Amino acid sequence: MSGGTRRPDGQKPGPEGASEPTGLMDLLGVAAVLLEADGRIDMWSPQAEELFGYARAEAVGQYAAPLLLRPEHRKAALHLFGEVMETGRGWAGAFPIRHKDGSTRTVEFRNMRLTDHLGDHYALGLATDRCTLRRVERDAALSARLFTQAPIGLSVLDPALRYIVVNPALAAMHGVPEADHVGKRFDEVLSGAAFRAVEASMREVLETGVPVVNRQVVGRTAADPDNDHAWTISLYRLEDHQGHTLGIATVAVDDTDRYRAAREVERAQRRLRLMATGSARIGTTLEVERTARELADVLVPELADMVAVDLLDSMLRTARTDPDEGPPLFRALAVKTAYSTDAVGAFVPPGRLTVYHADHPAAQCIRNGRPLLITHLESREVSRVAADPDAARLLAQAGVHTDITVPLIARGQCIGVMSLARARNPAPFDENDLALACELASRAALSIDNAVLHHHTRRTAEALQRSLLPRLSPCHPGLEVAARYRPAQALSEVGGDWYDVIPLEGDRTALAVGDVMGSGIPAATAMGRLRTATSTLADLDLDPARILTHLDRITLGLDPYIATCVYAVHDPRRYRLEVASAGHLPPVLIPSGGPPRLLDLPTGTPLGVGGVPFESTTHDLRPGDQLVLYTDGLVETRNDPIDTRLGELLRLLAPPYRSVEDTCDRLLHELRHPAGHDDVALLIASVLPLEY
Structure with missing residues (x-):
C-alpha cells in the first residue's frame, strides 16, 4: 500500500478502491478505550484524551474506575462492567464521568466484550460527549423538519447534478413527485433555455465555490406547462467539515405573482x-x-x-x-x-x-x-x-x-x-x-x-390658381419669354403668386410678377382679382408707378390681404425698360456682354399699405439681354440669409447663357427645395432685335 497525501484530519488515505469516510465519526468525537478483564486500561485513543482530559501515558495501565468515576458511581459501573464481561452482552447508555479538570460530564457509551485468540476477554468502550450527541441529534431533526416543512423549494444534488433529495415545496413547483426526482439529472427534470442556463451556473458554483444568490429564472414546468412562472433561486456548494465537496444545494422561491405584477x-x-x-x-x-x-x-x-x-x-x-x-x-x-x-x-x-x-x-x-x-x-x-x-x-x-x-x-x-x-x-x-x-x-x-x-x-386652390394664370405665347415683339409656376409643398397650401405678360400698343410688352400674402383659395382668388386689374390698367397706357398706385387702392379693398409686385414695360423700338416695384425683390438684369446684376430700384411699399407713392426707373437694354422676374419663394429659405440666396441666384445666371426655357428649369432645380413652403412664380424675358 503506497503512501499518499494526507487528508485534512491528518490521516493517510485508504488503500486503492477505498472510499472516503463520511466524517460523521469525527463530528461526534467518538473515543475508544480498551480495558483488560481486571478493569485496567490497556488502550487509549487520541479522542479519549480529548474527551476525558488524560493523556495516554496518564491513563494506560491505570484502573478505569478510580480514574474516571466518582466514588458514588463506581459500584454501579463495576456491576455493569462485570455483567458485560461475564455474559458478553453489550451495554449502551449514558453515565456520569469525572474529567481530569474535576468536572462531571455525562458521556454516551457503547460497551462490548472482545475475545482474543488466546481466549482472554477485554472490554471495548466507545464513548462520546452526550451534549455533542444531543446537539447533532437536534440539528439533524431540525434540518429534516426544516427541509420537509419549508414553504420554499429546497433540493440537494450530487456533483454529477443528480437529485439526492427534494422537499415537497420544490416537487410541487416542478410538478414531479419527490420520489421521481431522486437519481435523475437536473436536465431530465427541467428542460428549456432558462433551465440550461441554471445548469451552467450550477457547474460553475461546483467548480469555484462562489454562490449564486437571488437570480431570477422564468420558465415553464410540468406543474403549469401553458404559463410562465418565475422563481428566485440561490445556489451554493455543499462541503463536509473536512472541505470535501458533497454536491450543490438549491433554494427556490416562487416569485410568479410579483413577476406578473411587474410585467403588468x-x-x-x-x-x-x-x-x-x-x-x-x-x-x-x-x-x-x-x-x-x-x-x-x-x-x-x-x-x-x-x-x-x-x-x-x-x-x-x-x-x-x-x-x-x-x-x-x-x-x-x-x-x-x-x-x-x-x-x-x-x-x-x-x-x-x-x-x-x-x-x-x-x-x-x-x-x-x-x-x-x-x-x-x-x-x-x-x-x-x-x-x-x-x-x-x-x-x-x-x-x-x-x-x-x-x-x-x-x-x-x-x-x-x-x-x-x-x-x-x-x-x-x-x-x-x-x-x-x-x-x-x-x-x-x-x-x-x-x-x-x-x-x-x-387641389381645388391649385386648379383655381393655374386657371387664373395666363397661357403665354413665347414670342412677343422684341422679346422671347418663358414662365413657370410651382405651388407650395410641405404643410403649406397654394399661395397667391402670379406672373403676366400683357401686349401693349406700339409693340410694347408689360411684364408683371406679384405675390399675394396668404395661402389657399382666398389668396388665389385675391391674386386673380389683382391680375385682372393689372391687365385692365395696362390698357390705359399708364407708366408703371401709376399702375402700382391704382393696384394699391384696389388691394386696400381686399382687406386683410397685401401683395408685392414688380411691373415693367419693355419698348423694343427704343430698347428701353421702365419698371417700378411695390415691396418686391429686385429683378435680375443679365447683360449680353457682362455679369448678371440686381436692378437698382426704389423698393416701395407692398400693395394694400396705402398712402406711399411709387417711383418708376428707366433702364437701357440691348439685344441679347435677359430680364429675370421672380417671387420670394424662389430664393427665400428659413435658414439662409436673403443676401446669400440672391448671390446664389446671380451665380446660377452667370455665363454661359442658356435659353429662357432652360434657365427657368435650372433655377427651379437648383434653388427650390422639393418641399418648399412657398409658391414660386418665375418669368424670364430675353431681348431680341425688333425685326426678329
Whole structure:
C-alpha cells in the first residue's frame, strides 16, 4: 500500500478502491478505550484524551474506575462492567464521568466484550460527549423538519447534478413527485433555455465555490406547462467539515405573482410610452400616405408584428364616405412587418384597390363601426382575416395566431380600417392591446381626415390658381419669354403668386410678377382679382408707378390681404425698360456682354399699405439681354440669409447663357427645395432685335 497525501484530519488515505469516510465519526468525537478483564486500561485513543482530559501515558495501565468515576458511581459501573464481561452482552447508555479538570460530564457509551485468540476477554468502550450527541441529534431533526416543512423549494444534488433529495415545496413547483426526482439529472427534470442556463451556473458554483444568490429564472414546468412562472433561486456548494465537496444545494422561491405584477406595470408603462410616441410621430404632415406610414411605424414592432392601414377610396376621391355605393372599396395606404417575411404578400400593396369579402374584419368594421379582437386564431381559421385563399396560406405559414381590426373614425364617420397581427410574438392580443390600438387609430384617423381635406382643398386652390394664370405665347415683339409656376409643398397650401405678360400698343410688352400674402383659395382668388386689374390698367397706357398706385387702392379693398409686385414695360423700338416695384425683390438684369446684376430700384411699399407713392426707373437694354422676374419663394429659405440666396441666384445666371426655357428649369432645380413652403412664380424675358 503506497503512501499518499494526507487528508485534512491528518490521516493517510485508504488503500486503492477505498472510499472516503463520511466524517460523521469525527463530528461526534467518538473515543475508544480498551480495558483488560481486571478493569485496567490497556488502550487509549487520541479522542479519549480529548474527551476525558488524560493523556495516554496518564491513563494506560491505570484502573478505569478510580480514574474516571466518582466514588458514588463506581459500584454501579463495576456491576455493569462485570455483567458485560461475564455474559458478553453489550451495554449502551449514558453515565456520569469525572474529567481530569474535576468536572462531571455525562458521556454516551457503547460497551462490548472482545475475545482474543488466546481466549482472554477485554472490554471495548466507545464513548462520546452526550451534549455533542444531543446537539447533532437536534440539528439533524431540525434540518429534516426544516427541509420537509419549508414553504420554499429546497433540493440537494450530487456533483454529477443528480437529485439526492427534494422537499415537497420544490416537487410541487416542478410538478414531479419527490420520489421521481431522486437519481435523475437536473436536465431530465427541467428542460428549456432558462433551465440550461441554471445548469451552467450550477457547474460553475461546483467548480469555484462562489454562490449564486437571488437570480431570477422564468420558465415553464410540468406543474403549469401553458404559463410562465418565475422563481428566485440561490445556489451554493455543499462541503463536509473536512472541505470535501458533497454536491450543490438549491433554494427556490416562487416569485410568479410579483413577476406578473411587474410585467403588468411594464406593459402599462410601455403603453404610455407608445401613446406618447404616437402623439409625437403621427400626423407630422398633411400627407395621407405618410400619416398612414407613421401610424404603422409606431405600432410595429412595439405592439404588432404586422400592420396594414386601408382607407375607403371614396374618401380619397371625394373627401366623404358613400354608404350607398355598394361593397366598400379600400385603397391600401401602408403595410409594415417587424421582420422580413413572405406574409407581407398577404396584404394589399400600398396604392392598390381591393374589396374584402363580407366576413372579413375590415368589412365588418366598416359596417358596424366597432373594433374586432380575435385572441386565438387557429391556422385553419386564418381565412377569416385574409383577403383570399393565397393570403390565408401565407398568413398561416407565417404563424399568425391573433388579430385586431380597428375602424378609423373621424368626425363621426368611418373612413378606413387598421389591421394588426402577431406571429413571432407568442402573446395573444388582449383587451389592453385593443384599447391602445383604438386610441392610436382615433388619433391617426383625425390626422388622415385632415390630410384628405387638405389634399382636396389644395387641389381645388391649385386648379383655381393655374386657371387664373395666363397661357403665354413665347414670342412677343422684341422679346422671347418663358414662365413657370410651382405651388407650395410641405404643410403649406397654394399661395397667391402670379406672373403676366400683357401686349401693349406700339409693340410694347408689360411684364408683371406679384405675390399675394396668404395661402389657399382666398389668396388665389385675391391674386386673380389683382391680375385682372393689372391687365385692365395696362390698357390705359399708364407708366408703371401709376399702375402700382391704382393696384394699391384696389388691394386696400381686399382687406386683410397685401401683395408685392414688380411691373415693367419693355419698348423694343427704343430698347428701353421702365419698371417700378411695390415691396418686391429686385429683378435680375443679365447683360449680353457682362455679369448678371440686381436692378437698382426704389423698393416701395407692398400693395394694400396705402398712402406711399411709387417711383418708376428707366433702364437701357440691348439685344441679347435677359430680364429675370421672380417671387420670394424662389430664393427665400428659413435658414439662409436673403443676401446669400440672391448671390446664389446671380451665380446660377452667370455665363454661359442658356435659353429662357432652360434657365427657368435650372433655377427651379437648383434653388427650390422639393418641399418648399412657398409658391414660386418665375418669368424670364430675353431681348431680341425688333425685326426678329
